[in-house]
Amino acid sequence: MRVLVIGGVAAGMSAASKLKRLKPKTEVVVFESGVDVSYGACGMPYYLKGEIDRESKLVARTAEKFRKRGVDVRLEHEAIDLDSEARKVEIRDRRNGTTEWWTYDKLLVASGASPIRLDVAGRGDERVLALGDLADMRRMEPWVERASKAVVVGGGYIGVEIAEALRGRGLEVVMLEKQASVLPAFDAEIASTVEAHLIHQGVDVRTGEGLKSYGNDPFIVHSDLGNGYEADFAVEALGVRPNTAFLEGTGIDRLSNGAIRIDASMRTSLEDVYAAGDCASVRHRLTGEDVHLPLGTHANKTGRLAGRILAGEDVTFDGVIGSSVLKAFDLEVARTGLSESAARDAGFDAGSVSIEAPSHAGYYPGAKKVRLKMVYDKQDCRILGVDMVGAAGVAHRINIAATFITAGMDAETVAKLDLAYAPPFSPVWDPLQTAANQIRCP
């Protein structure tokens, strides 16, 4: 039995090591197109900020360690074609350009995703960067070190994290965000709180303003509003696109952005071909739709499950509900479930309540204001989503919501939850329960 794994970061390596542990006799070969495996990509902005002193800290386990555990790891090897009927995949050795067809019994595609790059004039300039992998991070570090001014193109999660990193290194930062506000995935009120905080932290936030082109000598970022921002370099943070181009022509079922559609058993539409992580879809539990939510947490979970499934275990992935959390300078910003508009789009009769509450008992020192929007189904009062922002008490609290939304709890049930309370940690009614208490049920 031979299992080939395309991609050696979170999903691929989780799957490979879990599989090898469960079925030591299975031959497991991992092809990783880059030179690094199993690293914490989510930590890269904090390395650039200077908060992580050694790059090696980001690497959970080296290729050598995986090899010692019997996983055959091939670095700088990328998949370029697949013949699923013949059960073989064509692999190119990037060091010398040679290619070779490898046969498999089962194939796991965990090829990840790469930053979306805009097709604009000047895009080839070396001063136009993105942050997709450790190689990108190494490329960016000297620019951060010597620069005094940068433009961040995109005000989503990664854009905000990079802006924080660059400000932390003392750079002037302009942020262009084409949408009306930063963090467009968030409720408008929550996003505007973050936007105000970015400005307070010295980020020159330009919303409703997209990238038009790059000019050189001097390097200038031209916006679609006709403004030009001179800078030492620019970082594009415009989301990611699945690395699935090598599957074109194979007939594999993909979402419109190229993400491989998988079922609850991580199977693709091709026999004996599985997929996991940032290259694959996940099922949204609340809408039933297959969506692309490339997050490290899903990559680790689906990778580990893929390993178990490839080892023959009868397990399934039940999907996601859109939970995420972000540090934006001194704020914690988090969401789970459906936003009000997403809930309506999905056919729910959605209502919402918004509250402000202290992060812990108001009389205990250090309480911070938490803003919270709770979305619910007016038909049965079930909670559908929560957006939250505050200087404290948000990042873990959102996961209480993620759990009760997964459990399908209604407002009354949430208000009665036996949540642990002490003044240094919560108000006597947790803000989530204060919000639930305000929902008027039929």
Added chain:
Amino acid sequence: MRVLVIGGVAAGMSAASKLKRLKPKTEVVVFESGVDVSYGACGMPYYLKGEIDRESKLVARTAEKFRKRGVDVRLEHEAIDLDSEARKVEIRDRRNGTTEWWTYDKLLVASGASPIRLDVAGRGDERVLALGDLADMRRMEPWVERASKAVVVGGGYIGVEIAEALRGRGLEVVMLEKQASVLPAFDAEIASTVEAHLIHQGVDVRTGEGLKSYGNDPFIVHSDLGNGYEADFAVEALGVRPNTAFLEGTGIDRLSNGAIRIDASMRTSLEDVYAAGDCASVRHRLTGEDVHLPLGTHANKTGRLAGRILAGEDVTFDGVIGSSVLKAFDLEVARTGLSESAARDAGFDAGSVSIEAPSHAGYYPGAKKVRLKMVYDKQDCRILGVDMVGAAGVAHRINIAATFITAGMDAETVAKLDLAYAPPFSPVWDPLQTAANQIRCP
């Protein structure tokens, strides 16, 4: 319609104000035996520590404010007898000793609980204190101010909080705990972590050593091991006992410690007599037993629900699962659900896993070690309880567990929960999920 409420702190005032808001025409009279209403008793140790500068900050709303909202609040009035057949309660005005029978349509007993005091020699000494209400706090403050050494009798929640407060004010502190470890409600491993921390913080912890008597000139706390601890004063922190002595002879159903047994609609065994808060039982959802867990969070929840029920709403209280959290100097200590021994006592085929994990991604600065014990049912892998301790990332994380335990989730479901992740806040696998991953299910 006249509703009488005995007790004006968390449960009583929550009920009174909720009822008055829902049914403005109902006459609502609250009899409070002390001089304060609606205060945050859980904040008292932090006032004594000096972290809360004004006593008034602990008072959520004054009696005058309740009166303005139409609630008739009578301070220094205590219930001394009940004739439920005649629907009347005897009230004594503590200021002048006069008594009066008040008739009611419905009665809510929310008389709270008071510190258990030991019947030992020297107990009447003015230097033997306890912390049950604001009056006790006022009495204790000058002792804390001028003393240099104190003995805390009891190493439970309140004892630990008081020890922290006294150390914070620079006192030498001896803690006597009759049980083998502090925090006996917690798993032994977790409790021993706290005990080591108390010692590290300079508390002279004496476990397995109980109080025997108090001697005077000089004031000495004698232990049952024959030791004598000279001190300026002592604080007894030995738990609380429900204030239900006035119900003796009424036939009302009570637990062995005197807590009034109530059903899911907050009804006692006497017609039109309801109870809520620290004087009443709560149903443990996992064991089905009526237990006495006098916590502020239950008092607020059951009080508010009692107000709705007295207003005629058809709502019920579904019970508790034993969630609690404690700040012990620099540690967060929390638990929810059943301990392993409690689970076995309740008839579960209980197993457990214990892990240590970082509070957030190990490569991000400031990660603290979290110790976690997860108890589960070996029959169906359902999670039954979690104990946790650490310098960060515990107090809110326990409530994720409280929620999935309430929802009846098994280990596999917990491991797949879509919890929000970012390196500054969690490892990519939340410690709760790391523990769940270690549970081997049938």
